[in-house]
Amino acid sequence: xxxxxxxxxxxxxxxxRKFINTLMLSLTGLxxxxxxxxxxxxxxxxxxxxGRYLSVDFFTQLPTPVGVPGGGIVNSxxxxxxxxxxxxxxxxxxxxxxxxxxxxxxxxxxxxLVRFSTDVLSGVPTIVVGMFAYALVVLPQRHFSALxxxxxxxxxxxxxxxxxxxxMLKLVPRNLREGSLALGASNWxxxxxxxxxxxxxxxxxGVMLGIARVAGETAPMIFxxxxxxxxxxxxxxxxxTLPQTIFVYAISPYQDWxxxxxxxxxVLIAAVLGLNIAARxxxxxxxxxxxxx
Amino acid sequence: xxxxxxAKKNAGVSRWKTLTRRLEHGDTIFRALTxxxxxxxxxxxxxxxxxxxxxxxxxxxxxxxxxxxxxDWNPVAQNFGALPFIYGTLQSALxxxxxxxxxxxxxxxxxxxxxxxxxxxxxxxLVELLAAxxxxxxxxxxxxxxxxxxxxxxxxxxxxxxxFIPLFQGPVFGPSRFAASLVLAIMVLPxxxxxxxxxxxxxxxxxxxxxxxxxxxxxxxxxxxxxxxxLSGILGAVILGLGRALGETIAVTMLIGNNLDLTAxxxxxxxxxxxxxxxxxxxxxxxxxxxxxxxxALVLFAxxxxxxxxxxxxxxxxxxxxxTEARV
Numbered sequence: 001x002x003x004x005x006x007x008x009x010x011x012x013x014x015x016x017r018k019f020i021n022t023l024m025l026s027l028t029g030l031x032x033x034x035x036x037x038x039x040x041x042x043x044x045x046x047x048x049x050x051g052r053y054l055s056v057d058f059f060t061q062l063p064t065p066v067g068v069p070g071g072g073i074v075n076s077x078x079x080x081x082x083x084x085x086x087x088x089x090x091x092x093x094x095x096x097x098x099x100x101x102x103x104x105x106x107x108x109x110x111x112x113l114v115r116f117s118t119d120v121l122s123g124v125p126t127i128v129v130g131m132f133a134y135a136l137v138v139l140p141q142r143h144f145s146a147l148x149x150x151x152x153x154x155x156x157x158x159x160x161x162x163x164x165x166x167x168m169l170k171l172v173p174r175n176l177r178e179g180s181l182a183l184g185a186s187n188w189x190x191x192x193x194x195x196x197x198x199x200x201x202x203x204x205x206g207v208m209l210g211i212a213r214v215a216g217e218t219a220p221m222i223f224x225x226x227x228x229x230x231x232x233x234x235x236x237x238x239x240x241t242l243p244q245t246i247f248v249y250a251i252s253p254y255q256d257w258x259x260x261x262x263x264x265x266x267v268l269i270a271a272v273l274g275l276n277i278a279a280r281x282x283x284x285x286x287x288x289x290x291x292x293x
Numbered sequence: 294x295x296x297x298x299x300a301k302k303n304a305g306v307s308r309w310k311t312l313t314r315r316l317e318h319g320d321t322i323f324r325a326l327t328x329x330x331x332x333x334x335x336x337x338x339x340x341x342x343x344x345x346x347x348x349x350x351x352x353x354x355x356x357x358x359x360x361x362x363x364x365d366w367n368p369v370a371q372n373f374g375a376l377p378f379i380y381g382t383l384q385s386a387l388x389x390x391x392x393x394x395x396x397x398x399x400x401x402x403x404x405x406x407x408x409x410x411x412x413x414x415x416x417x418x419l420v421e422l423l424a425a426x427x428x429x430x431x432x433x434x435x436x437x438x439x440x441x442x443x444x445x446x447x448x449x450x451x452x453x454x455x456x457f458i459p460l461f462q463g464p465v466f467g468p469s470r471f472a473a474s475l476v477l478a479i480m481v482l483p484x485x486x487x488x489x490x491x492x493x494x495x496x497x498x499x500x501x502x503x504x505x506x507x508x509x510x511x512x513x514x515x516x517x518x519x520x521x522x523x524l525s526g527i528l529g530a531v532i533l534g535l536g537r538a539l540g541e542t543i544a545v546t547m548l549i550g551n552n553l554d555l556t557a558x559x560x561x562x563x564x565x566x567x568x569x570x571x572x573x574x575x576x577x578x579x580x581x582x583x584x585x586x587x588x589x590a591l592v593l594f595a596x597x598x599x600x601x602x603x604x605x606x607x608x609x610x611x612x613x614x615x616x617t618e619a620r621v
Contacts, residue, residue: 021510025407031399032408035420035486038479042426042434097330110331116605117335123533123601124341124594125540127567131590132341135348155337162334188323216427219542219567223574243429247543250433258437265430276425280418 043269050266053259063229063245066254073264075231079239083146083225084215086235087153092207095158099165100191115166122159129155130220138224146232146239149225153214160213164206168199201286205279212275216268218243242268342594349588351581360588366553366569368576373585375566375592377553382565382593385470385549386538389477394531396478397485401530402515404486405493417490424483432547435476436468440548444472448560462558466550470563473549477541481534488533492526492611493519526611532604536597542567566593 057072064071098114105111133152138144172195180190196203221227226238227248242264249261313319346353356363356373363374404417448465455461496519504514520527550562551572566589577583 017510017513021512024512024516028399028403028407031396032403032416032420034396035400035423035479035482036416038439039419039423039426041438042430045434045438046430094330094333097327098334101327101331104327110328110335113335114331117338119605120338120598120601121334123536123540123597123604124338125542125567125597127540127542127570128341128345128590128594128597131570131587132344135344135587136340139348155341158334158337186318186323187320189319191323212425216425216429218427218429219571222571243427243543246429246433247547250429250436251547261433265433268427269430272425272427273422276422 043273046262046266046269049259049262050264053263054266058263062231063260066252066257069256071260073242073245073260073267075228076240076242076245076264077267078231078233079146079225079228080215080242082233082235083149083221083239083241084153084211086147086150087157087214088207088211090150090154091157091161091210094154095161096165096196096203098158099162099169100195102162102166103169114162118159118162121155122163125219126152126156126217127219130223133220134223141236143236144224144226144238145236146225147235148223149221149239149241150235152220152224153217156217156220157210157214161203161206161210164209165199165203168202168206169195171202172198201282205282208275208279208282212272212279215275216243216272218247222247342591342598345587345591345594349584349591352584352588355581356585360585361592368573368582371579371581373582375589377555378564378566378569378589379592381470381549381563382539382567384559385474385477385545385563385565386535388470388474388559389481389538390531390535392475392478393481393485393534397482397530397534398489398527400482400486401489401493402519405490406511406515406519417487420486421483423479424487428480428541428543429547431476431480432544435472435544435548439476440467440472444469444475448472452560459557460559462556463560465560466562468548468550468562469560470549471559473545473563473565474559476544476548477538480541480544481537484537485530485534488530488608489523489527492523492530492608495526495612496522523611525607529604529607529611532600532607536600536604539600540567540593540597542571546571566590 057070059072059077060074061070061072062075063073102111102114106115130152132155133148137148137151141148176194176198177190180194181187185193221241221244225241225244227244228238228240232239246261246264246268249257249264252258352360352373360373360375361379362376363372364376365372365374366377367373400420404413404420408416445465445467448469448471451461451471452463452465456463500518500522501514504518505511509517545565546568549565549568551564551568552562553564554561570586570589573582574586577586
């Protein structure tokens with residue numbers, strides 16, 4: 001009698017455990033779905049709202065004052081290209097060469113310190129980096145400039161590029177390096193002509209992700225590049241960038257500017273997500289090739 | 294004559310040879326270059342702190358440590374205290390974490406333990422794409438779409454149902470701490486889920502098999518074995534998320550309402566350190582005002598630096614433990 005009861009009790013307990021198991025496991029699936037909804041929502045909405053406003057003029061005209069129809073974002077488009085381009089010129093060489101050091105000396109005090117600093121740097125809020133660039137470049141120069149914006153973006157860009165390059169260099173087979181040294185090549189030739197080319201594909205991925213990350217930065221631009229309603233290619237002058245243009249248009253009270261904010265956001269998000277997807281495809285293509293080989 | 298020229302030439306060649314040998318055929322220069330680049334990275338972190346420290350001297354001298362607990366931010370009276378903004382920053386970031394941590398952990402568990410192989414990569418990529426969407430785009434979407442359609446009705450319902458609790462006191466505003474925290478939660482999801490997924494993936498297989506062999510269900514295996522095992526790593530992931538939430542600027546500035554409001558209600562507008570800097574930077578008309586804003590950035594830097602230190606140590610601990618155990 002009591003045995004039957006305890007059997008029944010253990011059966012209900014088992015049923016309960018199974019139920020909790022199913023419930024919690026489905027909740028984790030639901031959570032994943034939950035995360036993807038905003039992404040789809042944002043992309044679809046921006047494509048619809050922003051796509052409507054796009055035209056050739058939007059890419060080739062300067063912005064118009066409030067109330068004047070038409071106008072484009074050519075100044076911000078070119079501005080973003082310039083600021084991000086200069087940031088790349090500063091950040092990429094430093095990241096690559098520093099990554100060569102770290103990959104070569106992972107356990108020396110400096111190596112550990114560099115990896116640690118990279119982690120810390122990637123956690124510093126971008127607005128703080130913007131303040132740093134302001135204090136470093138804008139205050140001594142006494143005016144806002146494209147160059148200051150590039151310095152801020154370069155600081156933000158170093159951690160992701162350095163990290164991926166280091167990981168990629170570690171993946172280069174040891175015998176490749178030893179073969180090169182055995183043939184009498186010096187260390188620097190081995191690094192530049194054997195290691196970097198072998199890791200090139202992965203490094204390109206890292207650089208693309210780095211560019212995608214900084215191209216959307218708004219906060220540091222406010223104290224550095226500052227924005228400019230006119231066309232400018234002078235590095236020592238204020239310059240407009242895409243994210244900051246979105247910000248200015250979005251917080252304005254004008255309907256027409258809101259429409260322009262959506263269209264500009266479409267351009268920005270197409271570039272940023274495009275870079276991310278391209279980087280992922282490149283990685284996928286490389287791992288498949290490695291697996292085939 | 295020609296002998297002398299020859300001798301000079303020889304001397305030149307041998308001098309060149311000694312030089313290249315001394316420089317190890319360029320390797321010395323190259324090594325110096327790599328060390329220089331490595332040093333630049335290290336120095337940059339210090340330089341950020343130092344530069345902010347130096348350019349906020351006026352404010353630091355005038356207010357001292359009182360800056361951190363001063364409750365009054367009054368540019369007209371030239372009196373600056375950071376406490377309301379520190380409070381606002383912590384409140385919105387913590388609220389975002391409360392919302393994001395369960396979902397982020399769910400995603401991590403689903404991606405590392407449950408999802409079929411063909412789905413793992415694409416789903417993980419989609420979640421990571423959330424981190425790629427620029428902050429200003431989140432702000433734009435939040436301001437015109439997410440808040441009116443989704444956040445406001447929920448806020449109204451919360452206020453009607455639970456309005457007697459100070460946390461949900463009315464009147465209900467569109468841009469509010471709640472709105473900012475919800476969007477912040479979406480923004481930190483990828484950080485939390487990606488890092489804790491990697492923590493789960495680093496846990497040795499034997500742990501899972503032992504739990505299952507003892508008769509645990511999969512959920513029991515996850516909640517009673519994997520989570521405790523990777524706890525410090527998960528904590529690290531959460532703290533990294535917290536760091537991101539604290540420093541997030543543009544989206545928060547666009548959604549939090551930017552109003553000094555010392556009530557506890559999350560349905561009211563608020564203010565954070567980062568949004569204060571953005572909003573008042575162009576209005577900082579005299580040096581003390583500007584330097585007070587720079588000191589706000591310095592405080593933000595110090596807080597995130599500390600959090601990152603803790604998070605990295607926690608994550609390193611998991612990684613070290615799993616590698617030593619795998620070796621045994």
